[in-house]
Amino acid sequence: MNLKKVVFPVAGLGSRFLPATKAIPKEMLPIIDKPLIQYAVEEAIDAGFNELIFITGDTKRAITDHFDFKPDLNISNLTKDKKIFISQMHRIIPDHVSCQYIIQDEPLGLGHAILQAKEAVGEDPFAVVLADDLIDAKSGVLKQMIEHYQDKNSSIISVQKIKKSESVNYGIIEFKEGGENLIKITNIVEKPSPENAPSNFGVVGRYIFCNKIFSLLEKISVGVDNEIQLTDAIKLLLETSPIYSYEFDGTRYDCGTKLGFTKANIAFALKDRENANKLKGFIKDLL
DSSP states (O other), X not given: OOOOEEEEEOOOOOGGXXXXXXTSOGGGOEEXXXXXXHHHHHHHHHXXXXXXXXXXXXXXXXXXXXXXXXXXXXXXXXOHXXXXXXXXXXXXXXXXXXXXXXXXXXXXXXXXHHHTTHHHHTTSOEEEEOTTEEEEOSSOHHHHHHTTOOOTTOEEEEEEEOOGGGGGGSEEEEESOOOSSXXXXXXXXXXXXXXXXXOSEEEEEEXXXXXXXXXXXXXXXXXXXXXXXXXXXXXXXXXXXXXXXXXXXXXXXXXXXXXXXXXXXXXXHTTOTTTHHHHHHHHHHHO
Protein backbone atom coordinates (compact mmCIF):
# COMPACT_ATOMS: atom_id res chain seq x y z
CA MET A 1 0.00 0.00 0.00
CA ASN A 2 1.49 3.33 -1.12
CA LEU A 3 0.53 5.25 2.01
CA LYS A 4 3.35 7.73 2.56
CA LYS A 5 1.75 11.18 2.46
CA VAL A 6 0.13 12.92 5.41
CA VAL A 7 -1.62 16.29 5.50
CA PHE A 8 -1.53 18.62 8.51
CA PRO A 9 -4.17 21.40 8.32
CA VAL A 10 -2.60 24.15 10.45
CA ALA A 11 -4.04 27.34 8.99
CA GLY A 12 -6.73 27.95 11.62
CA LEU A 13 -6.87 31.26 13.44
CA GLY A 14 -6.70 29.81 16.96
CA SER A 15 -9.25 32.35 18.17
CA ARG A 16 -9.99 30.40 21.37
CA PHE A 17 -6.45 31.07 22.57
CA LEU A 18 -6.24 34.77 21.85
CA PRO A 19 -4.24 36.84 22.67
CA ALA A 20 -1.56 34.10 22.88
CA THR A 21 -2.18 33.19 19.23
CA LYS A 22 -1.90 36.73 17.85
CA ALA A 23 1.71 36.01 16.87
CA ILE A 24 2.09 32.29 17.64
CA PRO A 25 0.12 29.59 15.78
CA LYS A 26 -1.98 27.51 18.16
CA GLU A 27 -0.18 24.42 16.85
CA MET A 28 3.04 25.86 18.30
CA LEU A 29 1.61 26.11 21.82
CA PRO A 30 3.66 23.72 23.98
CA ILE A 31 2.66 20.68 25.94
CA ILE A 32 5.46 21.06 28.53
CA ASP A 33 8.49 21.50 26.23
CA LYS A 34 7.21 20.37 22.84
CA PRO A 35 4.71 22.12 20.54
CA LEU A 36 1.49 20.35 19.58
CA ILE A 37 2.45 20.07 15.91
CA GLN A 38 5.65 18.21 16.81
CA TYR A 39 3.69 15.49 18.62
CA ALA A 40 1.56 15.08 15.47
CA VAL A 41 4.60 14.99 13.16
CA GLU A 42 6.42 12.44 15.31
CA GLU A 43 3.34 10.20 15.31
CA ALA A 44 3.20 10.32 11.50
CA ILE A 45 6.91 9.61 11.04
CA ASP A 46 6.72 6.73 13.51
CA ALA A 47 3.88 5.27 11.43
CA GLY A 48 6.08 5.28 8.31
CA PHE A 49 4.95 8.45 6.55
CA ASN A 50 7.78 10.27 4.79
CA GLU A 51 6.02 13.10 2.93
CA LEU A 52 4.64 15.75 5.29
CA ILE A 53 2.29 18.33 3.76
CA PHE A 54 1.43 21.35 5.91
CA ILE A 55 -1.56 23.49 4.93
CA THR A 56 -0.64 26.71 6.63
CA GLY A 57 -1.38 30.43 6.63
CA ASP A 58 0.80 33.31 5.52
CA THR A 59 1.21 34.43 9.15
CA LYS A 60 2.35 31.03 10.46
CA ARG A 61 6.03 31.17 9.65
CA ALA A 62 6.83 29.80 13.11
CA ILE A 63 5.78 26.28 12.07
CA THR A 64 8.13 26.30 9.07
CA ASP A 65 10.93 27.76 11.19
CA HIS A 66 10.44 25.12 13.86
CA PHE A 67 11.02 22.23 11.49
CA ASP A 68 13.55 23.88 9.14
CA PHE A 69 15.66 25.89 11.60
CA LYS A 70 19.40 25.30 11.38
CA PRO A 71 21.17 26.45 14.57
CA ASP A 72 24.43 28.39 14.50
CA LEU A 73 26.90 26.07 16.19
CA ASN A 74 29.84 28.45 15.75
CA ILE A 75 29.02 30.54 18.80
CA SER A 76 32.29 30.90 20.70
CA ASN A 77 31.15 29.92 24.19
CA LEU A 78 29.36 26.69 23.21
CA THR A 79 30.94 23.58 24.67
CA LYS A 80 31.23 20.42 22.60
CA ASP A 81 28.51 18.70 24.64
CA LYS A 82 26.15 21.65 24.24
CA LYS A 83 26.75 21.74 20.48
CA ILE A 84 25.85 18.05 20.25
CA PHE A 85 22.73 18.60 22.37
CA ILE A 86 21.55 21.60 20.33
CA SER A 87 22.22 19.81 17.06
CA GLN A 88 20.18 16.79 18.18
CA MET A 89 17.31 18.95 19.40
CA HIS A 90 17.03 20.63 16.02
CA ARG A 91 17.05 17.42 13.97
CA ILE A 92 13.29 16.89 14.34
CA ILE A 93 12.76 15.80 10.74
CA PRO A 94 14.91 12.80 9.63
CA ASP A 95 16.78 13.08 6.34
CA HIS A 96 14.49 10.60 4.58
CA VAL A 97 11.39 12.71 5.35
CA SER A 98 10.34 15.71 3.23
CA CYS A 99 8.23 18.72 4.20
CA GLN A 100 6.03 20.80 1.92
CA TYR A 101 4.24 23.98 2.99
CA ILE A 102 1.11 25.14 1.14
CA ILE A 103 -0.56 28.46 1.93
CA GLN A 104 -4.32 28.44 2.43
CA ASP A 105 -5.22 31.98 1.42
CA GLU A 106 -8.37 32.06 3.52
CA PRO A 107 -9.44 29.82 6.45
CA LEU A 108 -12.62 28.43 4.86
CA GLY A 109 -12.86 25.26 6.87
CA LEU A 110 -11.21 21.86 7.28
CA GLY A 111 -12.52 20.54 3.98
CA HIS A 112 -11.12 23.53 2.09
CA ALA A 113 -7.76 23.15 3.84
CA ILE A 114 -7.44 19.49 2.85
CA LEU A 115 -8.39 20.34 -0.73
CA GLN A 116 -5.31 22.56 -0.98
CA ALA A 117 -3.18 19.40 -0.80
CA LYS A 118 -4.70 17.80 -3.91
CA GLU A 119 -1.76 18.46 -6.24
CA ALA A 120 0.85 17.53 -3.64
CA VAL A 121 -0.87 14.25 -2.80
CA GLY A 122 -1.39 13.19 -6.42
CA GLU A 123 -3.27 9.95 -7.03
CA ASP A 124 -2.40 8.15 -3.81
CA PRO A 125 -4.42 7.51 -0.64
CA PHE A 126 -3.26 9.74 2.19
CA ALA A 127 -3.68 10.52 5.88
CA VAL A 128 -4.87 13.66 7.66
CA VAL A 129 -3.81 14.57 11.20
CA LEU A 130 -5.31 17.36 13.30
CA ALA A 131 -2.69 18.51 15.79
CA ASP A 132 -5.37 19.81 18.16
CA ASP A 133 -6.19 16.20 18.99
CA LEU A 134 -3.23 15.08 21.09
CA ILE A 135 -3.46 11.34 21.70
CA ASP A 136 -1.30 9.64 24.30
CA ALA A 137 -0.93 6.04 23.18
CA LYS A 138 1.64 3.24 23.44
CA SER A 139 1.33 2.80 19.69
CA GLY A 140 0.48 5.94 17.71
CA VAL A 141 -3.06 6.10 16.36
CA LEU A 142 -1.88 6.39 12.74
CA LYS A 143 0.18 3.24 13.17
CA GLN A 144 -2.86 1.50 14.65
CA MET A 145 -5.01 2.56 11.70
CA ILE A 146 -2.47 1.53 9.05
CA GLU A 147 -2.58 -2.03 10.40
CA HIS A 148 -6.23 -2.17 9.28
CA TYR A 149 -5.88 -0.36 5.93
CA GLN A 150 -5.78 -2.83 3.05
CA ASP A 151 -7.88 -1.32 0.26
CA LYS A 152 -6.84 1.97 -1.38
CA ASN A 153 -10.46 2.58 -2.41
CA SER A 154 -11.65 2.61 1.20
CA SER A 155 -11.18 5.10 4.03
CA ILE A 156 -10.80 4.91 7.81
CA ILE A 157 -11.81 7.54 10.37
CA SER A 158 -10.78 7.40 14.02
CA VAL A 159 -13.53 7.73 16.62
CA GLN A 160 -14.04 7.64 20.35
CA LYS A 161 -17.08 7.10 22.54
CA ILE A 162 -18.44 10.38 23.85
CA LYS A 163 -21.29 11.55 26.03
CA LYS A 164 -24.38 12.27 23.94
CA SER A 165 -24.49 15.73 25.52
CA GLU A 166 -21.17 16.52 23.80
CA SER A 167 -22.38 15.64 20.28
CA VAL A 168 -22.60 19.32 19.29
CA ASN A 169 -18.78 19.40 19.27
CA TYR A 170 -18.23 16.42 16.95
CA GLY A 171 -18.97 14.76 13.69
CA ILE A 172 -21.07 11.76 14.77
CA ILE A 173 -21.12 8.49 12.85
CA GLU A 174 -24.09 6.22 12.19
CA PHE A 175 -23.66 2.47 11.64
CA LYS A 176 -25.83 -0.63 11.39
CA GLU A 177 -23.65 -3.12 13.24
CA GLY A 178 -20.44 -3.04 15.17
CA GLY A 179 -17.32 -5.16 15.01
CA GLU A 180 -13.99 -5.40 16.78
CA ASN A 181 -12.11 -2.11 16.23
CA LEU A 182 -13.52 -1.45 12.73
CA ILE A 183 -17.15 -0.42 12.17
CA LYS A 184 -18.58 0.23 8.71
CA ILE A 185 -20.11 3.71 8.62
CA THR A 186 -23.51 4.29 7.01
CA ASN A 187 -23.83 8.03 7.68
CA ILE A 188 -22.10 10.92 9.40
CA VAL A 189 -23.65 14.07 10.86
CA GLU A 190 -21.78 17.28 11.69
CA LYS A 191 -22.36 18.58 15.23
CA PRO A 192 -25.90 17.27 15.79
CA SER A 193 -27.94 18.10 18.89
CA PRO A 194 -27.90 15.26 21.46
CA GLU A 195 -31.44 14.21 20.61
CA ASN A 196 -30.53 13.93 16.91
CA ALA A 197 -27.14 12.23 17.34
CA PRO A 198 -27.22 8.82 15.57
CA SER A 199 -24.69 7.28 18.00
CA ASN A 200 -22.23 8.12 20.77
CA PHE A 201 -19.16 7.75 18.53
CA GLY A 202 -17.49 11.09 17.78
CA VAL A 203 -14.88 11.65 15.07
CA VAL A 204 -11.35 12.42 16.28
CA GLY A 205 -8.62 14.06 14.16
CA ARG A 206 -7.01 11.04 12.44
CA TYR A 207 -8.12 10.00 8.95
CA ILE A 208 -6.93 7.80 6.09
CA PHE A 209 -8.68 8.74 2.86
CA CYS A 210 -8.92 7.24 -0.58
CA ASN A 211 -8.00 9.80 -3.24
CA LYS A 212 -11.61 10.20 -4.37
CA ILE A 213 -12.26 12.56 -1.45
CA PHE A 214 -10.62 15.41 -3.38
CA SER A 215 -13.15 15.40 -6.23
CA LEU A 216 -15.96 15.47 -3.69
CA LEU A 217 -14.42 18.36 -1.74
CA GLU A 218 -14.46 20.30 -5.01
CA LYS A 219 -18.22 19.70 -5.38
CA ILE A 220 -19.56 20.64 -1.99
CA SER A 221 -20.67 24.12 -0.98
CA VAL A 222 -20.47 26.01 2.30
CA GLY A 223 -22.07 24.11 5.18
CA VAL A 224 -22.14 24.31 8.99
CA ASP A 225 -20.37 27.37 10.46
CA ASN A 226 -20.21 28.87 6.96
CA GLU A 227 -17.27 26.61 6.09
CA ILE A 228 -16.41 23.89 3.59
CA GLN A 229 -17.05 20.93 5.86
CA LEU A 230 -15.06 17.72 5.50
CA THR A 231 -18.11 15.89 6.89
CA ASP A 232 -20.18 16.85 3.81
CA ALA A 233 -17.57 15.32 1.49
CA ILE A 234 -17.45 12.18 3.63
CA LYS A 235 -21.24 11.83 3.29
CA LEU A 236 -20.88 11.90 -0.49
CA LEU A 237 -17.99 9.45 -0.39
CA LEU A 238 -20.17 6.98 1.51
CA GLU A 239 -22.40 6.69 -1.58
CA THR A 240 -19.66 5.03 -3.63
CA SER A 241 -16.86 3.85 -1.33
CA PRO A 242 -16.66 2.02 2.00
CA ILE A 243 -15.64 4.07 5.03
CA TYR A 244 -14.80 2.47 8.35
CA SER A 245 -14.47 3.93 11.81
CA TYR A 246 -11.67 2.85 14.10
CA GLU A 247 -11.97 3.11 17.88
CA PHE A 248 -8.36 3.76 18.80
CA ASP A 249 -6.44 2.67 21.88
CA GLY A 250 -5.19 5.75 23.75
CA THR A 251 -6.15 8.86 25.70
CA ARG A 252 -7.17 11.87 23.66
CA TYR A 253 -6.85 15.48 24.78
CA ASP A 254 -8.79 18.14 22.89
CA CYS A 255 -6.09 20.80 22.84
CA GLY A 256 -8.28 23.05 20.71
CA THR A 257 -9.97 24.01 23.98
CA LYS A 258 -8.40 25.66 27.01
CA LEU A 259 -9.59 22.90 29.33
CA GLY A 260 -8.26 20.11 27.12
CA PHE A 261 -4.96 21.94 26.65
CA THR A 262 -4.59 22.38 30.42
CA LYS A 263 -5.45 18.72 31.07
CA ALA A 264 -2.81 17.62 28.55
CA ASN A 265 -0.11 19.72 30.19
CA ILE A 266 -0.95 18.32 33.62
CA ALA A 267 -1.12 14.72 32.37
CA PHE A 268 2.19 14.94 30.50
CA ALA A 269 3.87 16.73 33.40
CA LEU A 270 2.82 13.90 35.72
CA LYS A 271 4.68 11.48 33.42
CA ASP A 272 7.96 13.28 34.19
CA ARG A 273 9.67 11.20 36.87
CA GLU A 274 11.82 14.08 38.05
CA ASN A 275 8.94 16.45 38.80
CA ALA A 276 5.82 14.26 39.14
CA ASN A 277 5.84 13.97 42.93
CA LYS A 278 6.46 17.69 43.40
CA LEU A 279 3.60 18.47 41.02
CA LYS A 280 1.25 16.09 42.81
CA GLY A 281 2.07 17.81 46.09
CA PHE A 282 1.50 21.23 44.52
CA ILE A 283 -1.90 20.18 43.12
CA LYS A 284 -2.87 18.67 46.46
CA ASP A 285 -2.00 21.94 48.22
CA LEU A 286 -4.04 23.93 45.73
CA LEU A 287 -7.08 21.74 46.28
